[in-house]
Amino acid sequence: MKTLRSKIFIFISLLLILPAIPLSYFTMQLLDKSYSIGVNDRVESALDGALNLSAEYYRLQKERLNSEIEEQTQKNEFSHDEIIKELKSEFKNIDVLISLKEHIQKDNQLVNPGLISKFLKENKQNIIWPSADRTVLFALSQIKKNSILQVRYNLPMVFKEGAPQIQEINQIYKTLGLVRGNIRNSFLYTFLLIYGIGLILALSISYFISKKITRPIEELKEATTKIGQGDLDYKIDVGGKDEFSGLANAFNNMTGELQTNQQQILQLEKMATWQQLARRLAHEIKNPLTPIQLMAQQMRDTYKGDDQAYKKMLDECSEIIEDEVGSLKNLVKEFSDFARLPEFNPEKQNIAALISTIKKLYLQANIETVLPDGPVELSFDYDHLKRVLINLVDNALAASGENSPVRIELAKKENGVEIFVSDQGEGISSENVKKIFEPYFSTKRSGVGLGLAIVKxxxxxxxGKISVESDLGEGTVFKISLFLE
Ligand SMILES: Nc1ncnc2c1ncn2[C@@H]1O[C@H](COP(=O)(O)OP(=O)(O)OP(=O)(O)O)[C@@H](O)[C@H]1O
Ligand SMILES: [Mg+2]
Structure with a gap:
């Protein structure tokens, strides 16, 4: 059974595990493929190119601005306005301001006055630098002795928008390239983790299912072994309402039937043994009885003497011998009757009529009958059942006081009839109740103890079935159940 369970378990487990191998292979392939579409050398060099291009463009713009400022500020003959005009004509989106050094802290400036002061302190001629996002170029330049040129050049819109994006995308792309292995692994690990949890769950369920399937079979096997060893009392525990419970129920019913049949066979075997013994005894006892009886008669008849006392004794003795031989002959008859039960011949007939007949047999006794209206048809052997009722009524009368009633009740049932024979006599002790159906069990001085054995x-x-209920001093009820075929 263990192997069946393992087989089911392995089968379900393989069903769960096997698809995972191609699934994980194809998923990894798919992941690699989709990755290589986005992250490859061509995209990388294109992005690098774009980055270089934007850097080059920025460098050129810066150089151009620088040389233009140098050129303009060195032309001594140019007035401030002319410098401003020249620069504005050369560059779009440029703000230019020329202010006196001493007014720097007071007036509005293009560049932070602190920066300008630092520039002047270091005594530089020109300086050019970008904003933090490299979209604006600032420049400072000293013009003559007392003036300073401030420039704020907004790089063209396309560059302004494109450059940070190129930078950002390049950054992301580089990161993607670097973490490529990590992403692949983390995907694999996540997949394995989720699959592993699912697998553990599925394996537990498959273990549970395989156990549930094989448990009833195991129980059935154990029950079969037990019953094979003769333990017919063994019952399978029936739980639930599935097919296995149906099977277990059928199995339990079968063992129940088997047990009843076995008991009946035992009873019949016992009876057969007793019948054989009865036949032997009857035969052995019967043979010498007639010669004993004849000898006793002869002894009495052939005495011709005058001794009256002796003659009287002879008469008495032969009478006793004849009486005892008579009782022995009766006993022998009982034995023979028991040994040769007539053949069983059932016929469909009215069982109520039989009960009425029994009542007529006991006119002197107080027999009550309770019968349903109309005939009650059933298949039974008339002589056999008559013998049963006579035996039960005889016993009931023997146990009852004079004129105490004995009742025979017939009740119709869905699947047959029930006959109750009850009395209000001495009752039977619980110890004796177990023995009364055994052949030769009797508590009566003159009883043979065969009546109830024959009845059963x-x-x-x-x-059919027969059962008894009795209370000492209260009375006894015998119940017979007979079934329709
Ligand atoms: N209705 C009853 N009330 C009390 N005891 C009973 C009753 N029927 C049977 N018994 C008890 O059961 C015993 C067995 O009965 P059974 O009819 O087999 O034998 P028996 O009556 O003793 O002898 P016989 O063979 O002559 O019938 C009786 O001896 C008696 O003790
Ligand atoms: Mg009897």
Whole structure:
């Protein structure tokens, strides 16, 4: 059974694990492919090119501005306005301001006055620098002795928008290239983790399912072994309402039937043994009885003497011998009857009529009958069942006081009939109740103890059941159940 469970478990597990191998392979392939579409050498060199181009453009703009400022500021003959005009005509989006050095802290300036002061302190001629995002160029230049030129050149819009994006994309791209292996691995690990958890769950479920499937089979196997060893009382625990419970139920019913049949066979075997013994005894006892009886008669008849006392004794003795031989003959008859039960011949007939007949047999006794209206048809052997009822009524009368009532009740049932024979007699002790159906069990001085053994045998021949309920001092009820075929 363990192997069946393992087989189911392995089968379900393989069903779960096998698809994961091609699935993970194809997923990794797909991941690599989609990665290589975006992250490859061509894209990288194109992005590098764009970055270089923007850097070159920026450098050129800076150089151009620088040389233009140098050129303009060195022309001594140029007035401030002319310098401003020249620069504005050369560059679009340029702001130019020329202010007196001493007014720097007071007036509005293009560049932070602190920076200008620092520039003057270091005593430089020209300086040019970009804003933090490299979209604006600032420049300072000393003109003559007392003036300073301030320039704010906004680089063209296209460069302004494109350059940071190129930078950013390049940055992202570089990062992507660097973490390529990491992403692949983290994807793989996440996949394996989720799959692993799912797998553990699925394996636990498959273990549970395989156990659930095989448990009833294991129980059935154990029950079969136990029953094979003769333990017919063993029952399978029936739980739930599935097919296995149905099977377990059928199995339990089967063992129940088997047990009943076995008990009946045992009973019949016992009866057969007793019948054989009864036949032997009857035979052995019967043979010498007639010669004993004849000898006793002869002894009495052939005495011709005058001894009256002796003659009287002979008469008495032969009478006793004849009486005892008579009782022995009765006993032998009982034995023979028991040994040769007539053949079982069931016929469909009215069972109520039989009960009425029984009542007529006991006119002197107080027999009550309770019968349903109309005939009650059932298949039974008339003589056999008559014998059963006579035995039960005889016993009931023997146990009851004079004129105490004995009742025979017939009740119709869905699947047959029930007959109750009850009395208000002495009752049977619980210890004796177990033995009364055994052959030769009797508590009566003159009883043979065969009555109820025969009753049980006949009822079982009819496929029926007999049971007894009794209370000492209260009375006894025998219940016979007979079934329709
Ligand atoms: N209705 C009853 N009330 C009390 N005891 C009973 C009753 N029926 C049977 N018994 C008990 O069961 C015993 C067995 O009964 P069974 O009919 O087999 O044998 P028996 O009556 O003793 O002898 P016989 O073979 O002559 O019938 C009786 O001896 C008696 O003790
Ligand atoms: Mg009896």
């Amino acid at each position: 045998k006949i009822i079982e021949e009819h496929g």
